[in-house]
Amino acid sequence: MKKIAIITGASSGLGRDFVKQIDRKYNLDEIWMIARREEKMNNIAKKLKKAKGIVIKADLLKLEEIEKISEKLYKEKPKVCILVNSAGFGKIGNFIDLSLEEQLSMIDLNVKALTALTYKVIPYMPKGSRIIQIASSAGFLPQPGFNIYAATKAFVIHFSKALNIELKQKRIKVLAVCPGPVKTEFFNIASSKGKPLDWKSKLMVNSRDVVCKALRDSDENKMESIYGSLIKGFKIISRIIPHSIILKLFKWN
Ligand SMILES: NC(=O)c1ccc[n+]([C@@H]2O[C@H](COP(=O)([O-])OP(=O)(O)OC[C@H]3O[C@@H](n4cnc5c(N)ncnc54)[C@H](OP(=O)(O)O)[C@@H]3O)[C@@H](O)[C@H]2O)c1
Numbered sequence: 001m002k003k004i005a006i007i008t009g010a011s012s013g014l015g016r017d018f019v020k021q022i023d024r025k026y027n028l029d030e031i032w033m034i035a036r037r038e039e040k041m042n043n044i045a046k047k048l049k050k051a052k053g054i055v056i057k058a059d060l061l062k063l064e065e066i067e068k069i070s071e072k073l074y075k076e077k078p079k080v081c082i083l084v085n086s087a088g089f090g091k092i093g094n095f096i097d098l099s100l101e102e103q104l105s106m107i108d109l110n111v112k113a114l115t116a117l118t119y120k121v122i123p124y125m126p127k128g129s130r131i132i133q134i135a136s137s138a139g140f141l142p143q144p145g146f147n148i149y150a151a152t153k154a155f156v157i158h159f160s161k162a163l164n165i166e167l168k169q170k171r172i173k174v175l176a177v178c179p180g181p182v183k184t185e186f187f188n189i190a191s192s193k194g195k196p197l198d199w200k201s202k203l204m205v206n207s208r209d210v211v212c213k214a215l216r217d218s219d220e221n222k223m224e225s226i227y228g229s230l231i232k233g234f235k236i237i238s239r240i241i242p243h244s245i246i247l248k249l250f251k252w253n
Contacts, residue, residue, distance in 0.1 A: 001077065001078065001079050002029040002030060002076075002078045002079070003027075003028050003029050003030075003078065003079045003081050004028055004029060004030040004031065004032055004051075004054075004078040004079070004080055004081065005022050005026070005028050005030075005031045005032070005051070005080070005081060005082035005083070005084070006031075006032045006034065006069075006080055006082070006083050006084070006117075006121060007019050007022070007031060007032070007033055007034065007082075007083075007084040007086065008034045008035065008060060008084065008085050008086055008087035008113075008114075008117065009034075009035055009085075009086030009087035009088065009134070010031075010033035010034055010035050010041055010044065010086070011033075011035035011036070011037040011040040011041050011044070012035075012037075012040065012184060012185050013086070013182070013184030013185055013186060013207055014086045014134055014177075014179070014182065014184060014207050014210060014211055015033075015035065015084065015086035015087065015134075016040075016044055016207075017207045017208045017210075017211040018084045018086060018132070018211050018214075018215075019031055019033055019044055019048070019053070020044070020047075020048075020208075021208070021211050021212060021215055022051075022082060022084075022215070023048045023049055023050050023051050023053075024049060024050065025215060026081065026082070027050065028050070028051045028081060028082075029051060029052065029078075030051055030052045030053075030054050030078070031045075031048065031051045031052070031053050031054065032054045032056055032069075033045060033053055033054065033055050033056065034056045034058050034060070034069065034087070035057070035058070035087065036057060036058070036059050037057075038055055038057040041053070041055040041057075042055055056069060056072075060087050060109055060113035060117070061105055061108050061109055061113065063112075063116065066113060066116045066117055066120065069117070069120065070120040073120065073121065073124050077124065078124060079124065079125075079126045079129075080121050080124040080125050080129060081125070081126070081128075081129045081130070082129065082130055082131075082132065083117070083118065083121045083125070083129075083130075083131045083132070084131075084132045084134070085113075085114040085117060085118065085131075085132070085133050085134060086134045087109060087113065087114075088109055088110045088114075088134060088152075089105075089106065089109060089110070089186070089189050089190070090106065090110075090136075090138070090146060090149035090186065090189075090190045091103070091106060091148075091149065091189075091190055092145060092146055092149075092190050092191050093145065094144070094145055094147070095147050095148065098148075103148045106148050106149055106152055107148065107152055110149070110152035110153065110155075110156065111152050111155050111156070114133060114156060115159065118131060118133075118163070122167070122170075122172065125170070125172050127170065127171040127172070128171055128172075129172050129173075130172065130173045130174070130175065130218050131160070131163070131167075131172065131173070131174045131175070132174075132175045132177060132214060132215075132218055133156050133159070133160040133174065133175065133176050133177065134156070134177050134179075135153045135156035135157045135160065135176045135177060135178050136149075136150075136153040136156075136178055136179060137178045137179060137180045137226070137231045137234055137235065138150040138153045139151075139152075139153030139154040139155075139156060139157045139178065140154075140157075140178070140234065140235055140238040140239075141238045141243060141246060141247075142243060142247065143250075144247065144250050145250070149190075153178075156176060157176045157178065157224075160174050160175065160176035160223070161174075161176060161223050161224070164223045173218065173221055173223075174223065175214065175217060175218045175222060175223060175224070175225055176223065176224050176225070177210070177214045177217075177224075177225045178224060178225065178226050178231070178235070179205070179210045179226075179227055179231070180203060180205070180227075180228060180230060180231040180234065181201075181203050181204045181205070182204060182205055182206070182207050182210055183204045183205070183206055183207060184207050187201075203230065205227060205228055209227060210227045213225055213227045214227075
């Protein structure tokens with residue numbers, strides 16, 4: 001039975017770096033790469049060193065496309081050693097200023113698709129396998145001006161930590177990755193209607209470093225991966241200072 005990894009959001013950013021690093025670090029037969037931009041995934045697949053890259057063009061906002069992945073799993077019955085849910089997007093702006101459609105899409109991709117795919121994949125995961133969910137430090141706190149996105153990521157953090165406990169019996173580990181700002185295409189999409197993000201670009205870290213730490217943390221059976229002392233500090237502050245006080249410091253608009 002072939003051993004595989006399934007990685008969503010494989011066409012760019014963190015997902016692309018997970019594809020590259022998982023290929024080098026583990027001995028897998030195939031990496032199933034999922035996103036909408038086929039061409040980009042084909043180029044990444046060509047450069048893999050060990051595993052065969054299987055490109056699956058899918059729009060995860062459509063549940064029927066998740067169903068097609070489920071059917072492929074049922075037909076081929078691989079051992080899924082690693083699942084990485086990295087597909088996701090955020091839109092900056094106040095709740096009433098963004099369209100309802102784009103906010104519901106954030107929920108559909110960041111929450112619904114991640115939940116559905118996790119559910120469909122678990123039956124194919126053997127003992128010792130791992131699920132890596134890409135959350136965000138945005139999920140540590142309510143975030144005015146990034147409201148729905150932060151709420152979707154809070155869901156991912158809570159869901160992943162509870163699932164980690166639920167799946168202990170099956171010896172499947174679950175890691176929530178909570179990055180701060182990372183240099184990817186994310187902010188091009190997030191800020192299309194928003195404000196300049198100069199302050200964020202100064203804080204941005206490299207995607208490959210976040211991924212390297214996440215894989216190390218998963219190897220060490222951690223349930224949360226936070227890269228960088230700044231974001232670790234942010235997490236501590238979000239735990240010890242009441243949210244009502246922190247929210248007063250938010251400068252938005
Ligand atoms: N960059 C940051 O600062 C940051 C910080 C914290 C957390 N995150 C999280 O990290 C994850 C990866 O984001 P990134 O930073 O790597 O951004 P990115 O470069 O924009 O990557 C997003 C990925 O999601 C895929 N995607 C988007 N919509 C999709 C859809 N409808 N169906 C299937 N795939 C879809 C994109 O592929 P296609 O466009 O080809 O479909 C792309 O591969 C996201 O969950 C994001 O929330 C990012």
